[in-house]
Amino acid sequence: MTERLDCAVIGGGVVGLAIARRLALSGRQVVLFEAEKRTGQHASSRNSEVMHAGIYYPSGTLKARLCVAGRRMLASYCGEHGIPCRRVGKLVVAVTEDEIAQLEQHKAHGEANGVDDLAWLDREQVRALEPAVTCARALSSPSTGLVDSHGLMQALAADARRAGADIVLASPVVSGEVADDGIDLDIGGREPGRFRFRTVVNSAGFGAPAVARSLRGLPTETIPTPYFARGHYFTVSGPSPFRRLIYPVPGKDGLGIHVALDLGGNLRFGPDVCFTSFPDYEFDESRAAHFYGAIRCYYPGLAEGALAPGFVGVRSKLAPEGSGFVDFVLQGSEAHKVPGLLNLFGIDSPGLTSCLALAEEAGRRLE
Numbered sequence: 073m074t075e076r077l078d079c080a081v082i083g084g085g086v087v088g089l090a091i092a093r094r095l096a097l098s099g100r101q102v103v104l105f106e107a108e109k110r111t112g113q114h115a116s117s118r119n120s121e122v123m124h125a126g127i128y129y130p131s132g133t134l135k136a137r138l139c140v141a142g143r144r145m146l147a148s149y150c151g152e153h154g155i156p157c158r159r160v161g162k163l164v165v166a167v168t169e170d171e172i173a174q175l176e177q178h179k180a181h182g183e184a185n186g187v188d189d190l191a192w193l194d195r196e197q198v199r200a201l202e203p204a205v206t207c208a209r210a211l212s213s214p215s216t217g218l219v220d221s222h223g224l225m226q227a228l229a230a231d232a233r234r235a236g237a238d239i240v241l242a243s244p245v246v247s248g249e250v251a252d253d254g255i256d257l258d259i260g261g262r263e264p265g266r267f268r269f270r271t272v273v274n275s276a277g278f279g280a281p282a283v284a285r286s287l288r289g290l291p292t293e294t295i296p297t298p299y300f301a302r303g304h305y306f307t308v309s310g311p312s313p314f315r316r317l318i319y320p321v322p323g324k325d326g327l328g329i330h331v332a333l334d335l336g337g338n339l340r341f342g343p344d345v346c347f348t349s350f351p352d353y354e355f356d357e358s359r360a361a362h363f364y365g366a367i368r369c370y371y372p373g374l375a376e377g378a379l380a381p382g383f384v385g386v387r388s389k390l391a392p393e394g395s396g397f398v399d400f401v402l403q404g405s406e407a408h409k410v411p412g413l414l415n416l417f418g419i420d421s422p423g424l425t426s427c428l429a430l431a432e433e434a435g436r437r438l439e
C-alpha cells in the first residue's frame with residue numbers, strides 16, 4: 073500500500089512557493105515538487121516585476137480582489153524581509169482624445185476595486201514629470217511599484233523550509249491517479265517514485281492543464297484548454313529618460329508595450345502578445361518593427377537602432393487571442409468532485425502581485 077502523505081504542491085514558481093509557505097505555516101506537512109533544477113525559471117522570472125495597483129480588472133473578480141489585497145500584503149512582506157521593492161508610480165497615457173474615454177473606464181474600475189489614489193494629469197503636467205512622454209492625458213497611479221521577483225522567491229522558499237516544507241527540485245510530476253483516500257502522484261527525475269497525498273495543489277503555471285490531464289480519474293471536461301502567449305522584452309542601454317513606468321491604454325490581450333524599468337533603473341520595453349501553440353523562449357527579433365511603432369506613439373524620441381533583444385516570457389492563458397478579460401481560476405472539488413485537489417489555471421498577470429493573496433485564498437479553500 074502507498075504511504076499517504078499530507079500535502080503536495082506542484083510547481084515552484086512564485087505562486088507555488090507562496091502556497092507551500094502558507095500551508096506549512098498553518099501546520100501542514102508540505103512537499104513541493106519542481107520540475108526544473110531551480111525554482112522560478114518560468115513566468116515568475118520572465119515578467120515586468122510590476123506590483124500592480126489593481127486598476128484594470130472588473131470589480132468582483134478574483135484578479136481585482138487578489139491584486140489589491142496582494143499588493144498590500146506583498147509591500148509589507150518585502151518590508152519585513154528586506155526584499156527590494158519600490159513604489160515608482162505609473163502613468164497610463166492616452167495618446168489620442170479617443171483613448172481618454174477608455175482611461176475613464178479604467179479609473180472607474182480601479183476606484184471600484186479600492187484603488188483610491190488615481191489622479192488625472194493633463195499634457196503639461198505629464199511633460200513636467202516625464203519630459204520624454206507625449207500624450208493627450210494620463211492617469212497617474214502612484215502606488216504601482218516594482219519588486220525583486222528573485223529576492224521574493226528566495227524569501228518565500230526560505231520561510232516555507234523553516235516551517236518544515238520540503239522543496240524537491242528536478243522532480244516533475246509525470247502522472248497520477250485519484251484514489252479513494254487521496255491522490256497518487258508519480259514523480260520523475262533522479263529519484264522517481266509514487267506517493268499518495270491527502271491534498272494536492274496544482275500550481276504548475278502554464279503546465280497546470282497538462283498536469284491535470286495526467287491525473288487519471290479527474291474528469292477531463294473540467295480541464296481547460298491551455299493557450300500560451302509569448303511576450304518579448306527589448307532593452308535600451310544608457311540612462312533611462314523615464315522615472316516612472318509608462319503604459320499605453322491596454323488592448324484586448326494585454327496591458328500594451330510599456331516602459332518596464334527594473335529596480336536598478338535599467339530600461340526595457342515590453343511585453344508584446346504573441347499567441348503560440350507551444351510555449352518556448354526563442355526571441356523573434358522581427359518583432360522590433362512592431363515595438364518601434366508602438367513605443368513611438370508615446371515616446372517619439374526613441375532612436376532608430378536603440379532596441380536590443382532582451383528576453384521572452386510566456387503567459388498562461390485560458391482563452392484564444394482576442395478574448396478579452398479572463399479571470400484566475402482556482403478550481404476545487406465543487407467543480408471536479410475530487411476531494412483535496414486544487415487546480416490553479418490561468419495565473420497570468422497580476423499573478424506576481426497577487427501571490428500572497430492567492431496563497432491565502434488557496435489555503436482558505438483547502439481548510
Ligand SMILES: Cc1cc2nc3c(=O)[nH]c(=O)nc-3n(C[C@H](O)[C@H](O)[C@H](O)COP(=O)(O)OP(=O)(O)OC[C@H]3O[C@@H](n4cnc5c(N)ncnc54)[C@H](O)[C@@H]3O)c2cc1C
Pocket residue numbers: 082083084085086087088089105106107108111112113114115116117118119120121122123124243244245246275276277278279280283302303343384385386387388419420421422423424425426
Ligand atoms: C511576460 C509576462 C509579464 C508579466 N508581468 C507581470 C507583472 O508585471 N506583474 C505581475 O503581477 N504579474 C506579471 N506576470 C504574471 C506573473 O509572472 C505570473 O502570474 C506568475 O509568475 C505565475 O507564477 P506561477 O508560480 O503560477 O507560474 P510559474 O512561475 O510559471 O511556475 C510554475 C512552475 O511549475 C513548474 N512545473 C510545471 N510543470 C510541472 C510538473 N509537471 N511537475 C513539477 N513542476 C512543474 C515549472 O517548472 C515552474 O517552475 C507576467 C507574466 C508574463 C509571462
